[in-house]
Amino acid sequence: MSARDPELAPTFAAIVGEDAVxxxxxxxxxxxxxxxxxxxxxxxIVVYPHSTDEVVRVVAECRRLSLPIVPFGAGTSLExxxxxxxxxxxxxxxxxxxxxxxxxxxxxxTVEPGVTRLQLDAALRPEGVFFPVDPGxxxxxxxxxxxxxxxxxxxxxxxxxxxxVSLTVVLADGAVVRTRSRARKSSAGYDLTQLFVGAEGTLGxxxxxxxxxxxxxxxxxxxxxxxxxxxxxxxxxxATIQMGIGVARxxxxxxxxxxxxxRRHQLAYAEAPTLFFELHGSRSAVxxxxxxxxxxxxxxxxxxxxxxxxxxxxxxxxxxRHRAYEAALAMRPGARGLLTDVCxxxxxxxxxxxxxxHDIDASGLTAPIVGHxxxxxxxxxxxIDPNRPDELDRAKHLSERLVRRAIEMDGxxxxxxxxxxxKRSFLELEHGPAAVxxxxxxxxxxxxxxxxxxxxxxxxxxxxxxxxxRAG
Amino acid sequence: MSARDPELAPTFAAIVGEDAVxxxxxxxxxxxxxxxxxxxxxxxIVVYPHSTDEVVRVVAECRRLSLPIVPFGAGTSLExxxxxxxxxxxxxxxxxxxxxxxxxxxxxxTVEPGVTRLQLDAALRPEGVFFPVDPGxxxxxxxxxxxxxxxxxxxxxxxxxxxxVSLTVVLADGAVVRTRSRARKSSAGYDLTQLFVGAEGTLGxxxxxxxxxxxxxxxxxxxxxxxxxxxxxxxxxxATIQMGIGVARxxxxxxxxxxxxxRRHQLAYAEAPTLFFELHGSRSAVxxxxxxxxxxxxxxxxxxxxxxxxxxxxxxxxxxRHRAYEAALAMRPGARGLLTDVCxxxxxxxxxxxxxxHDIDASGLTAPIVGHxxxxxxxxxxxIDPNRPDELDRAKHLSERLVRRAIEMDGxxxxxxxxxxxKRSFLELEHGPAAVxxxxxxxxxxxxxxxxxxxxxxxxxxxxxxxxxRAG
Numbered sequence: 025m026s027a028r029d030p031e032l033a034p035t036f037a038a039i040v041g042e043d044a045v046x047x048x049x050x051x052x053x054x055x056x057x058x059x060x061x062x063x064x065x066x067x068x069i070v071v072y073p074h075s076t077d078e079v080v081r082v083v084a085e086c087r088r089l090s091l092p093i094v095p096f097g098a099g100t101s102l103e104x105x106x107x108x109x110x111x112x113x114x115x116x117x118x119x120x121x122x123x124x125x126x127x128x129x130x131x132x133x134t135v136e137p138g139v140t141r142l143q144l145d146a147a148l149r150p151e152g153v154f155f156p157v158d159p160g161x162x163x164x165x166x167x168x169x170x171x172x173x174x175x176x177x178x179x180x181x182x183x184x185x186x187x188x189v190s191l192t193v194v195l196a197d198g199a200v201v202r203t204r205s206r207a208r209k210s211s212a213g214y215d216l217t218q219l220f221v222g223a224e225g226t227l228g229x230x231x232x233x234x235x236x237x238x239x240x241x242x243x244x245x246x247x248x249x250x251x252x253x254x255x256x257x258x259x260x261x262x263a264t265i266q267m268g269i270g271v272a273r274x275x276x277x278x279x280x281x282x283x284x285x286x287r288r289h290q291l292a293y294a295e296a297p298t299l300f301f302e303l304h305g306s307r308s309a310v311x312x313x314x315x316x317x318x319x320x321x322x323x324x325x326x327x328x329x330x331x332x333x334x335x336x337x338x339x340x341x342x343x344x345r346h347r348a349y350e351a352a353l354a355m356r357p358g359a360r361g362l363l364t365d366v367c368x369x370x371x372x373x374x375x376x377x378x379x380x381x382h383d384i385d386a387s388g389l390t391a392p393i394v395g396h397x398x399x400x401x402x403x404x405x406x407x408i409d410p411n412r413p414d415e416l417d418r419a420k421h422l423s424e425r426l427v428r429r430a431i432e433m434d435g436x437x438x439x440x441x442x443x444x445x446x447k448r449s450f451l452e453l454e455h456g457p458a459a460v461x462x463x464x465x466x467x468x469x470x471x472x473x474x475x476x477x478x479x480x481x482x483x484x485x486x487x488x489x490x491x492x493x494r495a496g
Numbered sequence: 497m498s499a500r501d502p503e504l505a506p507t508f509a510a511i512v513g514e515d516a517v518x519x520x521x522x523x524x525x526x527x528x529x530x531x532x533x534x535x536x537x538x539x540x541i542v543v544y545p546h547s548t549d550e551v552v553r554v555v556a557e558c559r560r561l562s563l564p565i566v567p568f569g570a571g572t573s574l575e576x577x578x579x580x581x582x583x584x585x586x587x588x589x590x591x592x593x594x595x596x597x598x599x600x601x602x603x604x605x606t607v608e609p610g611v612t613r614l615q616l617d618a619a620l621r622p623e624g625v626f627f628p629v630d631p632g633x634x635x636x637x638x639x640x641x642x643x644x645x646x647x648x649x650x651x652x653x654x655x656x657x658x659x660x661v662s663l664t665v666v667l668a669d670g671a672v673v674r675t676r677s678r679a680r681k682s683s684a685g686y687d688l689t690q691l692f693v694g695a696e697g698t699l700g701x702x703x704x705x706x707x708x709x710x711x712x713x714x715x716x717x718x719x720x721x722x723x724x725x726x727x728x729x730x731x732x733x734x735a736t737i738q739m740g741i742g743v744a745r746x747x748x749x750x751x752x753x754x755x756x757x758x759r760r761h762q763l764a765y766a767e768a769p770t771l772f773f774e775l776h777g778s779r780s781a782v783x784x785x786x787x788x789x790x791x792x793x794x795x796x797x798x799x800x801x802x803x804x805x806x807x808x809x810x811x812x813x814x815x816x817r818h819r820a821y822e823a824a825l826a827m828r829p830g831a832r833g834l835l836t837d838v839c840x841x842x843x844x845x846x847x848x849x850x851x852x853x854h855d856i857d858a859s860g861l862t863a864p865i866v867g868h869x870x871x872x873x874x875x876x877x878x879x880i881d882p883n884r885p886d887e888l889d890r891a892k893h894l895s896e897r898l899v900r901r902a903i904e905m906d907g908x909x910x911x912x913x914x915x916x917x918x919k920r921s922f923l924e925l926e927h928g929p930a931a932v933x934x935x936x937x938x939x940x941x942x943x944x945x946x947x948x949x950x951x952x953x954x955x956x957x958x959x960x961x962x963x964x965x966r967a968g
Contacts, residue, residue, distance in 0.1 A: 130842050172682075205907055207907040209873065222686070306784060459675065463685050
């Protein structure tokens, strides 16, 4: 069946129902795009399955018709993950959005992949538990699993990797596998779960997930303070972690980012590198730790140490951090952001941020820096004028230099956004040819016809050929 | 080259040196055995490599000679992992035992795989950091990675899975891959690291590892109390975790195990289900949490709540736990232990332990129960007379019933010991045929000639044929 064949819609409607397929230009455009600077690439059709069984039948139909399948969640990815570079179907999972079961004694929850972060949060809050992983967007659980997402709480609660217990996945041959039991730990065979985490939909379609939950802490307090330099701020974070002060968040905004926020929102902060902390625990423990944190920060030259205990005040204090991206874009009206994402060992973070700031300033671009300092992960928000192609080129060049520097420091080309299209060319530099060949062999063995999200993660071959040559 | 060919020793001596190959009967027996009830199976030769480069050359030689390779660490595994069921070479990694670099700011350490748990602990202690994973034996890091080991601190610090950052591995074709950078988190491609964790040496030979470290807590306190029933003790553990009391250890000994320990070591405990707790944190935080723990435990009927703060007293308090295995064996002089290992969701733990106790009592066997209650993981120490084959049969039967019950409860056949030979037959029951076929496809794609530790993890095919049929 050729692209946009008029038979496509009835074929899939027979499986999912007429109101669960879409071919309108606006739907195709929305599903062929994400929130990045990457060019959209439109699918031939959008299909909204309602169950694992429907996904199995859709996959079978795609096998018969030789159609690529691009799983789609909220479309909030940042490296072109959901673009349908070879056409085919966009498999929109958002109608599979049931919270199947919350189990408080086991501290886990079974969800369908279309459940969004905020939907899950609202359902869990009254139960006294929470799911900690918080990427900026209101992404779906399936998308968060598929990019190996993280966010501001990783320093304490880990990334998606540490918070996914088990997955149900539809494979290329239509088999449905459950990767693992619900036991807290297991040594029974190869770890299939972690293979699908961060696989960006290239190995199968996730149709159900069991996630780990955490008890809501009795108390949460926030603290903000500024430092004479990024280096001193990072040294403070390192010391904090080593002293065992259990920070739940440790976010760094550089002086440019702070300037943007201050001007945009008239906030009373210093225009200097600033750390935003959050502490979770019992009331007395967080108070004690905040005292320790304050005196520790002051030994690293911290000034204007502000703290907040009650919910409203805490949110207000964190406002600058929450509005960082918006404030960055407001630096140049009409601009859009190109968001980088590297992660380095903590001991190299200050050096990496400083060299990046030097690069930015030399390039003449506008670009605040914001980072999950506790993890060694940071983003540069390159604020570029979409009508000036030279700016996009310069931004890409700068981003590439940054990635190479991070890899040289034994870091990674992407801490949390994933590879998608945007980071494929760095995969071999980061992992070496033998490791990339191993990844390729996994892809071939899981998805021999390159049906699932072709053109993502793996460089070259995968993007060139719809079905690349099988080995042996 | 046929088995025990006289040319084998000089062939490998040319790579590793004459004092690094062994063919004496005692060396072959030691390397063909572990600490379990499984029959030894002897390798043709033992080879002790000194470097990654030597491992590459040994693997190349084995490829040329069509010899299986069984990686070997301390030989402390419990499911026949290191038995050379098809002969070949036992690759003893214990001479690769350097602690390469401790990096305090990054809280990680690079080690060779032959480093043992206690060796690592001794090296880290003066640095104010520790590696938390503590299986009972003084196993090697390579062995702990390969079985996905855990221990008493998993409830707080996780298993090997959460504490391995990156691995260097020699593959079947001789390629050397590093699975990942040292960044704290990464979304750059498929997770190769976790594939090798728990792979029991069947996918490649680990020659270096980066492990996560944790700061030594300011204070550690211990608490012990007994309960009217296993159920009440487990309910107490569940409530403790839900209240966010950050227990670092929560170990359960049932009344039979307590009886054994009390009689063996003249300890002043009650012969009742007993929990051993440990709390880590600041001095004031652990004191506060211990108070909370005590009043919580008492609502579940706990009696004789004893606490200990200083190091010596804490160790004394935990003595009963540390000596559980020894005390169990002492129940029947001359006996040996068959150790089971299942893990279930916490909500099913009490039911699973109770049903198991009922089974044991009905069988007439002697068998204390000891568990990592915070993880839902427990062991039955079946104390059997090696001269009575019917006891081994009954013990195996009981163990099989236990595994089936755990799987029915959405648990796993092995929480931490691994599959080896002993749990292969349950793999399909636990994961389903499609998931096992996926594991098989991973094995084929990583190790097409079934060179690495053949006959382990995967059922049937792998054990029957030295090189099983390739798909396609």
